[in-house]
Each structure stands twice: as C-alpha cells, then as structure tokens.
Amino acid sequence: MGKSKPKTPPEQPGQALRPETSGAGGKTAVKPGMVHPERYSEDDDRDLSLRPQNLAEFLGQASMKENLAVFIAAARKRNESLDHLFLIGPPGLGKTTLAQVVAHELGAEFKVTSAPALDKPKDLAGILTMISEKTVFFIDEIHRLKPAIEEMLYIAMEDYELDWIIGQGPSARTIRLPIPPFTLVGATTKAGNVSSPLISRFGITCRFSFYELVDMEAILRRSAGILRVPLDDAAASLLAASSRGTPRVANRLLRRMRDFAQVRSSASITRSVVEDGLARLEIDSLGLERHDREILKIIIERYNGGPVGGETLAISVGEAVDTLEDYYEPYLIQRGLLQRTPRGRIVTALAYDHLKLARKDHENSGFLF
Ligand code: ADP
Numbered sequence: 001m002g003k004s005k006p007k008t009p010p011e012q013p014g015q016a017l018r019p020e021t022s023g024a025g026g027k028t029a030v031k032p033g034m035v036h037p038e039r040y041s042e043d044d045d046r047d048l049s050l051r052p053q054n055l056a057e058f059l060g061q062a063s064m065k066e067n068l069a070v071f072i073a074a075a076r077k078r079n080e081s082l083d084h085l086f087l088i089g090p091p092g093l094g095k096t097t098l099a100q101v102v103a104h105e106l107g108a109e110f111k112v113t114s115a116p117a118l119d120k121p122k123d124l125a126g127i128l129t130m131i132s133e134k135t136v137f138f139i140d141e142i143h144r145l146k147p148a149i150e151e152m153l154y155i156a157m158e159d160y161e162l163d164w165i166i167g168q169g170p171s172a173r174t175i176r177l178p179i180p181p182f183t184l185v186g187a188t189t190k191a192g193n194v195s196s197p198l199i200s201r202f203g204i205t206c207r208f209s210f211y212e213l214v215d216m217e218a219i220l221r222r223s224a225g226i227l228r229v230p231l232d233d234a235a236a237s238l239l240a241a242s243s244r245g246t247p248r249v250a251n252r253l254l255r256r257m258r259d260f261a262q263v264r265s266s267a268s269i270t271r272s273v274v275e276d277g278l279a280r281l282e283i284d285s286l287g288l289e290r291h292d293r294e295i296l297k298i299i300i301e302r303y304n305g306g307p308v309g310g311e312t313l314a315i316s317v318g319e320a321v322d323t324l325e326d327y328y329e330p331y332l333i334q335r336g337l338l339q340r341t342p343r344g345r346i347v348t349a350l351a352y353d354h355l356k357l358a359r360k361d362h363e364n365s366g367f368l369f
Contacts, residue, residue: 050223050251051097058094058101059222060215060247064206068098071204072105081134081181082106084157084201088191089208090330092248095187096138098206102185103136114140121152125162133180142186143193150198157184157201189326210245210334213237219247220254229258230268238274242287244331249287256281286335286354291317295328296337296351304360305352307344 052058055069075082082102087095096112103110109132118124118139131137139145145153155161155176162177186202188194211219217240224231231239231254239257243250257269260277282290295317299306302316314321319328329345332338337351352359 049226052094052101054104055101057222058098059218060211061094061206061208064208068102068204068206069105072102076106081108082136082183083203084184084186086191086194086199086202086205087185087187087208088189088205090189090210090246091327092246093208093210094247095208096140097247099136099138099185099187102183106134106136106183108134108136108183110136110138112138112140115142115144115146115149118145118149121148124149124152124156125164128156128162128179128182129177131180131182133182135180135182136185137182138185138187140187141189142198143188143190145198150195153184154197154201210331211247212245213240216240216243216245216247216250220250223251223254224269227254227258229254229261232268232270234271235269235274238271238278239269241285242274242278242283244287245334246331253277253281253283284354286337287331288335288337288354291319292328292332293355295324296332296347296355297357299338299345299347300352300355300357306346307341309344313345 055065055072058065072082085099085102087098089095099112100110111127111131113127127137152163155163156179159176160179160181162179163174164177165172165174167173184202186194186198191199217236220236220239220243221231224236235257239250239253243253254269257274257277260280261267261269261273264273264276266273278284284293295313298316299308299313302308303313308316310325311321314324317324329338329340332351333340335350337348337354339346339348349359
C-alpha cells in the first residue's frame, strides 16, 4: 500500500521553496537548500573578486581545462545543456570556482547548494522546478546526499523529470513533473563515498590535483594584481611553494603577507617580508603548518611511526576524521611524508628527516629503513 509514501509535500513544490536565482558570480539571498559559494573559507567572502570568472582566468589544471573547453564549445554548438559534471579533489582547489566558470562560459544561470543543505526531497524539488534551461546546478559534498534525495536526482539527471507524490494515504499517487534540461555539477572530496549509480550518471569527470609551482605563482600574481599589491618574483616563488598547491591557501597567505608588508611599511611584498611572515605563521619550507607537523609527530611519538587507523589518529590529534582525511592527509601524502595503507597511516623516512626526529628501530616500519 502507499501508506508510508506521502509526507505532506506541497502540491506545487516550486511554490514551497523559491530559491533565489543567481547569475554567475552574482549575489543571492540565502534560502532553504541554498548556500553561497563564499561560505567555503574565512577569506572567501572577501575573495569574490579573486574568483576567476572564465576559463582563461582559471589557471592551471591544463588538461582538464582543455577537455572542458571542447565539451562546452560542443554543447554550445548543439544548443544543448552540458553533460553532468563530477568534480573530485581536496578543498580549496577550485571545484566551486570551476562550476561557476562553466556556467559563465555556457552563458547559463548558476545555482549552488551543498548536500547537507538538502534535507528533504522538497528542498531539491524546490530548486529544480525553478531552474531555467541549461542551468548549471552545483551540489557540493555530494557524497553526503540522503538516499531519498539521491534517488530523486537519478531521474532528474537522466530524464529531466521529477517524481512527485500528490495526496496522502491510499489515494496518494506519483506523477512525473518535467524540468528543463540542466547540468548537475557534483563536487566531492571523497569520491570513494559516492554510490556507483550516482557516479554512472555523470558524463564528465574531472579530478583536481594539487597545482604545480608555476601555476601557483601565476595565481598569486593574478591575485596580487587584483588586490593591487606589488609582489616581487622571489616572494611569489616562496609563497607558491608554501601554499600547499592550493589556490585558496595561496590567496589567504597573500592577504596575510600584505598585512605584514603594510605594518613594515614595505612598498611591496618582498622575499624578506614573506620569510618573516611565514616564520610568524609557523609555516615551514614544505608549506606545512604547525598542525601538520603535530600530526606527523603524534604518529611518530605515540604510534612509533604507524600504522595507526584514521579514527584513532583523528582522536589523538583532536580533529574530525573528515578534516583529517580531506584537508591534512592529502597534502602530507602528496609531499611523500605520509602513506595510507590498508593497516593504517605510516609516516615515511622523509617525515623523520623533515622533523629532524630520530627513527627508532622497530619491526613495524621496516620498509622505511
Ligand atoms: P573548492 O570548491 O574546491 O573548495 P574554490 O572553488 O572555493 O575551491 O576555490 C577557492 C578559492 O581559490 C577561490 O575563491 C578562487 O579565488 C581561488 N581559485 C581556485 N581555483 C583557481 C584557479 N584555477 N585559478 C585561480 N584562482 C583559483
């Protein structure tokens, strides 16, 4: 029987929730189910001017960009919406930015939300019934979608329709509401936690990697230009090397260096300003922050270099597992300081050298020595 089905949905979902529309880069009022792109970091609210608007301004990630440019051009030529896009990568690498850029390049509307903000199917329905054709709809943290919403999304992605339940009790029935063709951009830091039925509905997958030094320098120069703060070449390369291959970190550090230069009455950000500033912020030559070093030290000192499980480690370092796995570990792994193995996390010989800690002779990490 249809007993458990109806959950008193509004008969016209679009009227229940009217998420305000935003053009690419435009401002929106926050409504249920919607979040601002600028909520993603402490600095991003002031960072909108630094956010690239088009593909030419979106620096780095060259091969991903080249392919995307082709797919966008082809979709435009056919006058169709772009295929659904799946973006994978650690925080701060430009997933939200790229989604916005894609909308801009398509000349399409941009809407943004995150999976935790979609509490009930009507939250999703409220957005999808209000979109216009070819809208780029960005869902961040897509690995956190609730099952009921995920199922609604399958049909929306595949058939551009919504399953909607009308009425209550035995007389309840499901109708299919057509919605305009749109592009779903799903972003995640944890591709492994996204279900395969959802993954299979994305036509294009882009995997972000940490940015190369030259790209980080270019991003810093662009941001310095927008902020109108002179940045010396030597300062740019030092800052680039200290920014974890992550544009968000680079922009944040640039602002801090601007502060340090200002209080030193330095007309530009020089290498000496950056050296001094990084020392004050306790960022070392590999771009590690104090907390990164603490994580490595705890594995070495408490767990004899590892292996230690993710949850145990998260408790030991006082972090949420997600933050540890999404923010700290990817960079430590990329720098070759940490390894994730089926038995747990293990620090590498490089980490001992970097922290100038002596290695204890023990059987667990024999491969290190
Ligand atoms: P994510 O969604 O992956 O967490 P964002 O898209 O919010 O990351 O990017 C963080 C900030 O970094 C943005 O505000 C933007 O200014 C900057 N940024 C990201 N990618 C690029 C890029 N490719 N070129 C220049 N700046 C970028």
